[in-house]
Amino acid sequence: MKFVQNIFDQTRPLVEKDGKRNILYPLHNALETMAFVPDHTTHSGAHVRDAIDLKRTMVTVIFAMVPALLFGMWNIGRLHYAAIGEEAALFDSFLFGALKMLPLIIVTYAAGLGVEIFFSWKRNHPVNEGFLVSGLLIPMIMPVDIPLWMVAVSTIFAVLIGKEVFGGTGMNLLNPALTARAFAFFAYPTWMSGDKVWVNTKGGEVVDGFSGATALGDLATTVGQGMGNPATEAVMAQFGAGGHYSLMNAFLGLIPGSIGETSAFLILLGGLFLVFKGVGSWKIMLSFFLGGLVMAGIFNAFAVNEFMGLNPIHQLMLGGFMFGMVFMATDPVSAAQTETGKYIYGFLAGFFGIMIRVFNPAYPEGIMLAILFMNVMAPLIDYYVVEANIKRRAKRVAHA
Amino acid sequence: MSQTFKIRKGYDIKLVGEAAPSDLGQHNAATYAVSPLDFPGITPKLAVKAGVKVSAGDTLFFDKDRPEVKICAPVSGEVAEIKRGAKRKILAVLLLADSDISYAKHGAFDFAKGDREAAAAHFANTGVGALITSRPYGVVASMNEQPRDIFVNGIQSGPLNGDLNIQLEGQEAAVAAGIKALALMTTGKVYVSHDADQAPVAALQVEGATHSKFSGKHPKGLVGTQIAKTAPINKGDTVWTVNAIDLPIIGRAFLSGEYAPEYKVAIVGSKAMNTGYATMRQGVSLASFVSANINTDNTRIIAGDVLTGAKVEADGFLTFGKSQLTAIPEGNTTEFFGWVLPGFGKFSTNRAFWGWLFPNRKYDLDTNMHGEERAFVVSGEYEKFIPMDIFPQQLLRSILIRDIEKMEQLGIYEVVPEDFAIAEVACTSKLPLQQIVRDGLNDLRKEMI
Numbered sequence: 001m002k003f004v005q006n007i008f009d010q011t012r013p014l015v016e017k018d019g020k021r022n023i024l025y026p027l028h029n030a031l032e033t034m035a036f037v038p039d040h041t042t043h044s045g046a047h048v049r050d051a052i053d054l055k056r057t058m059v060t061v062i063f064a065m066v067p068a069l070l071f072g073m074w075n076i077g078r079l080h081y082a083a084i085g086e087e088a089a090l091f092d093s094f095l096f097g098a099l100k101m102l103p104l105i106i107v108t109y110a111a112g113l114g115v116e117i118f119f120s121w122k123r124n125h126p127v128n129e130g131f132l133v134s135g136l137l138i139p140m141i142m143p144v145d146i147p148l149w150m151v152a153v154s155t156i157f158a159v160l161i162g163k164e165v166f167g168g169t170g171m172n173l174l175n176p177a178l179t180a181r182a183f184a185f186f187a188y189p190t191w192m193s194g195d196k197v198w199v200n201t202k203g204g205e206v207v208d209g210f211s212g213a214t215a216l217g218d219l220a221t222t223v224g225q226g227m228g229n230p231a232t233e234a235v236m237a238q239f240g241a242g243g244h245y246s247l248m249n250a251f252l253g254l255i256p257g258s259i260g261e262t263s264a265f266l267i268l269l270g271g272l273f274l275v276f277k278g279v280g281s282w283k284i285m286l287s288f289f290l291g292g293l294v295m296a297g298i299f300n301a302f303a304v305n306e307f308m309g310l311n312p313i314h315q316l317m318l319g320g321f322m323f324g325m326v327f328m329a330t331d332p333v334s335a336a337q338t339e340t341g342k343y344i345y346g347f348l349a350g351f352f353g354i355m356i357r358v359f360n361p362a363y364p365e366g367i368m369l370a371i372l373f374m375n376v377m378a379p380l381i382d383y384y385v386v387e388a389n390i391k392r393r394a395k396r397v398a399h400a
Numbered sequence: 401m402s403q404t405f406k407i408r409k410g411y412d413i414k415l416v417g418e419a420a421p422s423d424l425g426q427h428n429a430a431t432y433a434v435s436p437l438d439f440p441g442i443t444p445k446l447a448v449k450a451g452v453k454v455s456a457g458d459t460l461f462f463d464k465d466r467p468e469v470k471i472c473a474p475v476s477g478e479v480a481e482i483k484r485g486a487k488r489k490i491l492a493v494l495l496l497a498d499s500d501i502s503y504a505k506h507g508a509f510d511f512a513k514g515d516r517e518a519a520a521a522h523f524a525n526t527g528v529g530a531l532i533t534s535r536p537y538g539v540v541a542s543m544n545e546q547p548r549d550i551f552v553n554g555i556q557s558g559p560l561n562g563d564l565n566i567q568l569e570g571q572e573a574a575v576a577a578g579i580k581a582l583a584l585m586t587t588g589k590v591y592v593s594h595d596a597d598q599a600p601v602a603a604l605q606v607e608g609a610t611h612s613k614f615s616g617k618h619p620k621g622l623v624g625t626q627i628a629k630t631a632p633i634n635k636g637d638t639v640w641t642v643n644a645i646d647l648p649i650i651g652r653a654f655l656s657g658e659y660a661p662e663y664k665v666a667i668v669g670s671k672a673m674n675t676g677y678a679t680m681r682q683g684v685s686l687a688s689f690v691s692a693n694i695n696t697d698n699t700r701i702i703a704g705d706v707l708t709g710a711k712v713e714a715d716g717f718l719t720f721g722k723s724q725l726t727a728i729p730e731g732n733t734t735e736f737f738g739w740v741l742p743g744f745g746k747f748s749t750n751r752a753f754w755g756w757l758f759p760n761r762k763y764d765l766d767t768n769m770h771g772e773e774r775a776f777v778v779s780g781e782y783e784k785f786i787p788m789d790i791f792p793q794q795l796l797r798s799i800l801i802r803d804i805e806k807m808e809q810l811g812i813y814e815v816v817p818e819d820f821a822i823a824e825v826a827c828t829s830k831l832p833l834q835q836i837v838r839d840g841l842n843d844l845r846k847e848m849i
Contacts, residue, residue: 005734033772037738041731041767045817045834046824047706048413048559048728051746051753053771055739057778057828060752126772170775170829278751281780337779337793386794390809393789397634 026120064270073097084204104139128169137177140260198256220361271326291350410617422676441539457504457659472527506657538816557621562666574651671727707821731768782823799840
């Protein structure tokens, strides 16, 4: 690996303080520390250190996302060929999806890392690894046909306003990936909702009877119609066994939706991997799941429309619930940071997610809004948890 | 009888190169050094000049703000040089040792008649008072303080720590006298801790103290953990802590009046050619010992253990209060894509590497940082290694923003830097936790006095 080191050594004078390309120093440093774990040794405190660093933590999260990502690519192609009524082999579907997905990923990384590198140069600190994960999360929660420039603008907004203005990785209040999605959702609603954006139908005639709507979009149409209304029968049939949105289809992910969010099964697999590796907080995931289950259960008990009446487990398999639970709510920076706080934070995020989704059908993506809301509330939760510790200590002084 | 506490939070870092039970003999040298930098909380004022003759137990320097805190010569001889750094800061007092050590005459302490005041004067004048650490700030104790309790740490559970049964062997009388002397200094209790997972240390089975046992993981061997479990420090409290290995030195100073700071130093680590126990005095020049017993090729020599020890050069001097020399490889090499590879052979407290599949493996760790410093990102990490009722990350943040009131509220009085050592090793963001805590304690102390 000597020649790789040589390349870095030779280009270093160019980017160092007095070099002509100083603005590229953070990029040079980032690539070099990526290729080689640096030879820095301990100089204060403990003399030995754990092998873990932020790069390892982040790459572990990326590994966990890969199954859902690959499935998402295949699902894009599968839905595309189904919509235009063509038969396609597994590999063709995957290739079609991969070619749709790769530009999204590249644009997101380019836009986000561009902002990060600029700020690293301005602030004179190394590029943080946080965006490695955000940059892959953002394309996974976008609809397939969103124009690339919208992704770029959303990403830049998220990194700039969601993260860098607060001081960069580790200081942000909001989950950057969700900030990007929320921005796109409110800035370009026609590209982010409805029944036309989730399946790519270009290059052929859409077959009769094909619907590109999401399960939640269809469920939203049942609101206000009461239970057992014949008008909603056709929609609800899709949720029964063998239907388009059956529990099994939703669990496996064979439904339209944002690219990476559909397969509850593979997302859960990634979640288990994160918990097993000790990188993702099981406390947040578990309480998030329970929060959603409780809310869906309450709705189910008081069902006044078909949306509320949906089987709670089925409810949780739809939309971004699973993806939010495993990859979004668990972001350690924007989540609650105290162990007790994590239970409260997770539970309420899941709880509100289902509540927003069902009560306000215009926002089928309640999970996104609920997590962002709880991101804002997390410091408050932590405040009370820490305050309890302070009180406990003060009491001890009083008794002593 | 004695209570047993189980320490569940923590981590035992298993390293290769533990001390063999062999005696490496006595190590003497022509030069000795005493550095004020080894004494936290002291602004040194010299009591000697270059060229004067001193006996072992004569004051070399004392604290400017607390003149009763005296640091004494470990050997007799001539003051060869006062080493100074930038702004004439005193770095070390160098001594040329006599071949036959003569002792300053402080006289034996009369336990039958002696009261607290007499004991305090004896502690200060003989130099053994400097072996006592005062909390909350983790500084050298002043004998004018009234400690609530005194905690004697009889557990050495850190990485490659020596065996107290060997290190205190044959010193029962001096240890008992040390405990007796300490008991005079407090109206509270003298606690002595014992490792429930090891053979009991014979010398520490003394009367006149409250005994408590600790089992489980390191930091059971940190006195901060022991205090938190037995009688936590509250705002306004002062407690003293003493390492059991220092008891014979205190005891001898009271029995005979002589200051003889001699330890059986555990020689450990993968770079030690001979592991075992060598008898040496504080401040002794290590050059000849190191060249005979340690492979110095790209080696980090540490006085103390890898968690809290101080780096010493191969021609340096034994740091005050340290009874262990650890030699491990320097980690000044790069690793190609080390953060992506599975890392079966890597040491990590975290399951993100696969090394956790082999929990009993001993590692030959080097000093590599394994990454660059970052902001706090991961949460809930430090809590796993600090068995106290505190919020480590919140406390560290309050220190970083210099919020004295928050530091107090979050329990900074209960900690000293070493309590954060394992968390520092495990920290994903590679933050200097011990230094942060030290800075916080210094700020707080400045504010209070």
